[in-house]
Amino acid sequence: MRIVLVGPPGAGKGTQAAYLAKNLSIPHISTGDLFRANISQGTDLGKEAKSYMDAGNLVPDSVTIAMAEDRLDQDDAGQGFLLDGFPRNLGQAEALDGYLKDKGVKLDAVLDLEVPEDEVVKRIAGRRICRNDSSHVFHVDYHKPKTEGVCDICGGDLYQREDDREATVRKRLEVYHTETEPIIDHYKAQDLVVTIPALGKVDEVTRRAMAALGKGE
Numbered sequence: 001m002r003i004v005l006v007g008p009p010g011a012g013k014g015t016q017a018a019y020l021a022k023n024l025s026i027p028h029i030s031t032g033d034l035f036r037a038n039i040s041q042g043t044d045l046g047k048e049a050k051s052y053m054d055a056g057n058l059v060p061d062s063v064t065i066a067m068a069e070d071r072l073d074q075d076d077a078g079q080g081f082l083l084d085g086f087p088r089n090l091g092q093a094e095a096l097d098g099y100l101k102d103k104g105v106k107l108d109a110v111l112d113l114e115v116p117e118d119e120v121v122k123r124i125a126g127r128r129i130c131r132n133d134s135s136h137v138f139h140v141d142y143h144k145p146k147t148e149g150v151c152d153i154c155g156g157d158l159y160q161r162e163d164d165r166e167a168t169v170r171k172r173l174e175v176y177h178t179e180t181e182p183i184i185d186h187y188k189a190q191d192l193v194v195t196i197p198a199l200g201k202v203d204e205v206t207r208r209a210m211a212a213l214g215k216g217e
């Protein structure tokens with residue numbers, strides 16, 4: 001299957017992408033991983049991307065699109081893939097359409113993870129991370145540490161990352177609305193969009209998505 005996963009920050013997109021890709025036996029292709037791989041391997045595209053990032057600028061779509069196409073050209077993506085974080089705007093979606101058309105293949109579905117905006121803010125802004133180990137993650141409502149501000153695992157200080165502050169989250173949501181949401185209408189016109197309510201437990205959301213793809217048990 002060829003799938004694109006979209007959803008606002010805080011919808012649990014990365015986690016769902018990993019589970020769905022595993023269940024469907026297709027590679028999970030995330031933009032974050034593409035950038036990291038190209039930069040760490042020192043590819044021409046990686047060097048180009050890094051020069052923009054080092055200067056504090058956005059990486060142009062042409063670079064992101066070329067990285068995605070390179071990755072989709074690899075053998076393991078020949079029978080299917082799950083894209084996570086790409087396309088993130090209309091220009092990238094149109095480029096992907098063109099690429100797939102050239103290959104004579106089509107997307108099977110665009111899964112749109114839906115969460116109420118206030119819930120997204122609550123999820124992200126409530127996160128508290130341990131200063132000793134960023135994998136020690138707590139939440140002021142959903143996963144409270146035994147003692148406020150102290151990591152249950154190692155006793156380290158818990159803090160809120162700059163990225164997780166409410167104002168930052170609202171800004172990221174705004175960017176999502178203006179840049180990414182138009183691709184949902186673009187794919188609706190192709191009758192590809194399946195909306196998945198993304199509240200609830202991780203495995204429940206995965207089950208909903210699998211059922212929507214006709215892969216339910």
Ligand SMILES: [Zn+2]
Nearest residue numbers: 130136151154
């Ligand atoms: Zn800790």
